[in-house]
Amino acid sequence: MTGAATVESRPGAGADAGVGPVIRPRLLTQLLDDAVAAWPERRAIDFLGRTWRYDEIGALVSRAARGLQDLGLKPGDRFGLCLPNTPYYVILYFAALRVGAIVVNFNPLYVERELDHQIRDSGTRMMAVPDVKVVHEKVAAVAEGTGLEKIIVCPMADILPPLQSWGFRLFKRRDHAVIPADGRHVGFRALVVRDAAPDPVAQSPDDVAVLQYTGGTTGVPKGAMLTHANLTANSAQMLAHVGGVRAVQERTLGVLPMFHVFALTTVLNFSVEIAAEMILLPRFEMDQVLATMKRTRPTQFFGVPTIYVAMNGVPDGKLPDMSAIRACISGGAPLPLDVREAFEKRTGVRVVEGYGLSEASPIIACNPIEGLVKDNSCGPRFPGTVLEIRDPAEPSRLMPLGERGEVCARGPQVMKGYWQRPDETEACFADGALRTGDIGYLDEDGYLFLVDRIKDVILAGGYNVYPRVIEDAAYHHPAIKEAVAIGVFDKYRGQSPKLFVALREEMTATEEEIRAFLADRISKIEMPKYIEIRDALPKTLIGKLSKKELVEEEKARRSVS
Structure with missing residues (x-):
């Protein structure tokens, strides 16, 4: 369609010419095999x-794969990883894939109800957990009812440096899980005891490698089926995006959890693809992050906006030298312009915003590491990707260039579909393109600008009001640290915007001051009818600002009143 908003990459030509690289389908285990063969003595993990x-x-990995086969894990079986960022995650991820199993990612912070649903829905047979009481007890509690056959217990003390290991064993006893001597529990040391190669299994890059559960904020979570080819493609696209392999070994700071697909691709798969050192941290704890940065001087750093907000709050004297960082990418949620500018000014590190979703392994667009970055844009299409803007009401129709519509994507990183949900899979595609559920537009240079989630659009008196417009305006207020806008019931207009904000430490602002500040930055129809100032705003388990809780609170409040 002439003039339609489509940006594409044609395989076979260079990325700089606006076309994409040749991306050949591979097994994920090939990434590790190649790294081991080419760089056996390189440091792989710093924990x-x-x-x-x-x-x-x-x-x-070879020993663990042998152990999993001995336990009865077969090709196509689902193997759960309920682990923080540790060497265990890396080893068991590749071991399960080596025997042809499908990895199912679980967040260790899940409550029993969430664990129960995901184990049942995926049919997970075996799961790995740390020997941490708070995690193990939840998994053990649901094991019998869900049919979970084996729990692989991974001792944290065994992977710590000697002094920390001694301290963990001695002073953290109350945190240790009590492991029953039954047929369901298997220790990691017992799993890897046999020095024997696993039996070879027939595999194809089109086989499902990972079930990445998503959609928990909009309904019952469902598993995106990501194949070996999907995930290795996104890793290859990362390689093309950052400019290829350098002579020096890269060091990736892994503070984002690898059970989240952004870190799975950038921290794990991509790092192994280039034989980088993965500097793994089990959680985001600021003092530990700063000390680790000083000690290891990473060259690659991937974060979500809340991490950059937190780092902007660190006193100047405590910030480490970050001059070694070459690739710094923000994803997972929109990065407010003032947050990016403040981070870059304080650290001297250029941070670029990308965009993706679990169903696309996840990256489909990103601003260049070197080159033009456009404010409030998540950049041009990723190498080898096609971006389309379609009419949300009539998805078969492409929108003209510059007009808003639903962002859709094609590419080798796009999922096979949703696990055991053919109807939802069909609804997620339009003419073969993945529907993201996000409203956006492409400019004349092919840069993607997101406006909002389709489900978050506020219908106010016949007008579409986009919460992100209100939030972006609020972030320019010097006292506002975090902002979330939602639609609330309005008898006259149907819905009206409500803005929730959290303020920076030692700064103040009133509702009237915020409203006056917004007056010349947004239209009257976009002006929040209500503004609520809170100490903190709700976040998801990976640190993204979450609207779900605020929407439910407002519904409950209005049903009572």
């Missing part, structure tokens, strides 16, 4: 100061 080489990780 709180203890390190492992690539040949050591390769050997442990």
Whole structure:
């Protein structure tokens, strides 16, 4: 369609010419095999100061794969990882894939209800957990009812540096899980005891590799089926995007949890693809992050906006030297312009915003590491990707360039579909393109600008009001640290905007001051009817600002009143 908003990449030509690289389908285990063969003595993992080489990780993966086969894990079986960022995650991820199993990612902070649903829905047979009481007890509680056959217990003390290991065993006893001596529990050491290669299994890059559950904020979570080819493609696209392999070894700071697809691709798969050192942290704890940055001087850093907001709050004297960082990308949620500018000014590190979703492994667009970055844009299409803007009401119709519509994507990273949900899979595609559920537009240079989620659009008196417009305006207020806008019931207009804000420490603002500040930045129809100032705003388990809780609160409040 002439003039339609479509940006595409044609395989076979260079990315700089506006076309994409050739991306060949591969198995994820090939990434590790290649790294072990080419760089056996390179450091693969740094976990709180203890390190492992690539040949050591390769050997442990082989032993663990043998152990999983001995336990009865077969091709196509689902294997759960309910682990923080640790060497165990890396080893068991590749071991399960080696035997042809499908990895199912679980957040260790899930409550029993969430664990129960995901185990049942995926049919997970075996799961790995740390020997941490708060995690193990939840998994053990649902194991019998869900049919979970084996729980692989991973001792945290065994992967810590000697002094920390001694302290963990001695002073953290109340945190240790009590592991029953039954047929369901298997210790990691017992799993890798046999020094024997696993039996080879027939595999194809089109096989499902990971079930990445998504959609929990809009309904019952469903598993996006990501194939080996999907995930290796997104890793190859990352390689093309950052400019290829350098002579020096990259060091990736892994503070984002690898059970989230953004970190799965950037921290794990991409790092292994280029034989980088993965500097893993089990959680985001600011003092630990700063100390680790000083000790290891990472060259790659991937974060969500709340991490950059938190780092902007660190006193100047505590900020480490970040001059070694070459690739710094924000994803997972829109990055407010003032947050990016403040981070870049304080650290001297350029941070670029990308965009993706679990169903696309996840990246489909990103601003360039070097080159033009457009404010409030999540950049041009990722190498090898096609971006389309379609009419949300009539998805078969492409919108003209510059007009708003639903962002859709095609590419080798797009999922196979949703696990055991053919109807939802069909609804998620339009003429073969993945529907993202986000409203946006493409400019004349092919840069993507997001406006809002379709489900979040506020219908006020016949007008479409986009919460992100209100939020972006609010972020320019010097006292506002976080902002979330939602639609609330209005008898006259149907819905009206309500703005929730959290203020920066030692700063103040009143509702009237915020409203006056917004007056010349947004239209009257966009002006929040209500403004509520809170100490903190709700976040998801990975630190993204969450609207779900606020929407439910407002519904409950109005049903009572």
